[in-house]
Amino acid sequence: MTQTIKISRKLERVNPYPYLDNFRDFLDYYCSLYNEDIAFIIKEKRETKTSSAQYRYISFNMFREEIHAFSAYLTDTGYQDQPIAIIGKNSYEWFTAYMSVLINGNIAVPLDKDSPAVETISYLERSGAKTLIYDPGKESLIKEVKEYFGDKISFISMAEMPQFIEKGFGLINTGYVKHIEKEIDPRALAVILFTSGTTSASKAVMLCQDNILTVSYDCVTTEDIRRGDVNMAFLPYHHTFGSGGQVVMLNAGVTTTFCDGLKYVQRNLVEYGVSLFVCVPILMEAIYKKIIAGVKKQGKERQFAAALAVSRGLYKIGIDVRRKVFKDILDQLGGKLRFAISGASALDPEVWRNLNDFGIDLVQGYGLTEAAPVICAESTKHKRSGSCGFSMASVDTALYNMNSEGVGELIARGPNVMMGYMDNEEATNEAIRDGWLHTGDLARIDKNGFIYILGRKKNVIVLKNGKNVYPEELETLITNLPYVEEVMVFGQAREEGSGSTGSRNVSKASSNDLVVTAKIVYNKDMMKERYTAETFEDIEKVIKSAVDKINDDLPSYKCIRRLILTDQPMEKTTTGKIKRYKNKD
Secondary structure (H helix, E strand, O other), rough: OEEEEEOOOOOOOOOOOOOOOOOOHHHHHHHHHHOOOOEEEEEOOOOOOOOOOOEEEEHHHHHHHHOOOOOHHHHHHHHHHHEEEOOOOOOOOHHHHHHHHHHOOOOEEOOOOOOOOOOOOOOHHHHOOOEEEHHHHHHHHHHHHHHHHHHOOOEEHHHHHHHHHHHHHHHHHOOOOOOOOOOOOOOOOOEEEEOOOOOOOEEEEEEHHHHHHHHHEEEEEHOOOOOOOOOEEEOEEEOOOHHHHHHHHHHOOOOEEEEOHHHHHHHHHHHHHHOOEEHHHHHHHHHHHHHHHHHHHHHHHHHHHHHHHHHHHHHHHHOOHHHHHHHHHHHHOOOOOOOEEEOOOOOOHHHHHHHHOOEEEEEEEOOOOHHHEEEOOOOOEEOOOOOOOOOOOOOOEEOOOOOOOEEEEEEEEOOOOEEEEEOHHHHHHHEEOOOOEEEEEEEOOOOOOOEEEEEEEEHHOOOOOOEOOHHHHHHHHHHHHOEEEEEEEEEEEHOOOOOOOOHHHHHHHHHOOOOEEEEEEEOOHHHHOOOOOOOHHHHHHHHHHHHHHHHHHHHHHHHOOOOEEEEEOEEEOOOOOOHHHHHHO
């Protein structure tokens, strides 16, 4: 029998901010409020052996003026008549272009910079974009796109933006206002985002300005994001978690910096004195593992464990010495990192707990592109290991079709829910029913109202005996193994493979149609250095032994019975999610 249980608990609003439902008013109000505060720090020249790094500082007021100038140029030259696509790495120019499109009331189409030409062409055709603003670093991709479209699409290089902004200033100085004459409908189509497609082909999500600004308002009024914080824009802007997060930074008066690349994250945290970081679990886990590896290399495991115990004990009775006790560790991250938000997938509970123990308030959130993107989140006052907190203040959530174990599909409704999928009424009607967005994720709610995501409904392994196995739960356990870099658990037909974790589990597998299988990407260097395992047989032996120990603490039906081992990375989305359907193939 289908049942729906509503979850009434929401994050309370604790910070006073006015809500503005369109980007033109939003930009003018908040940039005037923060005025000469620094909105962006741009590195114009990297440090060398003979010279220091050089930076450019953009105030909120200057940011607003340059957005208006570029929007004026786009409008005067006719570019604003059709949707405008944007592609490239995170940069000041990228976000300036994005905001310039939105304050005019036009439609922005952020594209994945890592998409091959065939996908980029498809996205441009599907969205109806007639202009593409691109990063000059994507010239080879743009060449292929130009060859396909010819003169049907206009192209603007971000390298040319400064001169176009100057032209826009010239227009505005003569009284030009056409770029702000159009009345903005907050509920009209504003952004087309292509989903990352971890389980199926991408869909074109349609969001309005009210969708995005509702999420920003919920975040700044419920989370500990402070004016003057320094943020590093790591998440890709073409993803709603990245671009939406940047809107939050503007909303709260936060300074934004840019990362030099994945291998420079820790160095950049130190360089800019980052105090606020929005990221994905794979990055936080990598940072944590590096810290712990350093502790072990110095032979300080006992001191570390003792410090954790003392710090936790004092914190429980209201004495917070975390940042003093773990000052050396925090200094490795710049010394100022105080608040971090992790989303896109579940964070390893050990990483979550220990980073909080170091004095970094780390909270998890959950959402979908279809919800612009945040549905629920923890806050500094409401945290629980493994949870993604309470519903956001503007959002109602519920469990749909809940089973006897208290597990059901998480559904949500609110002003953040998408307008629908472009040109796909069938998929829209499947996703949004009776006003509720069906997330496709299974969840449970504890007695205090905390939401726990168990995994994708499509990923659940249903065994012949009727038992359900949630892959994400097992993946979290396997990720704790120090040499595991990536893992994907799925149900594999018994005849599809012959590898297993040993005879103990092979005998159990015969009673089920599906075998619980783990595909593991291991760190080859660590295997050699720490476990003296160089041959595949030796590596397999180490991993099988560790997985058998995990199985010892699991119910029989959840045991991992087959392993697929490799040192080659799995195919992932740009936010670090494993593309399950492709990696299964």
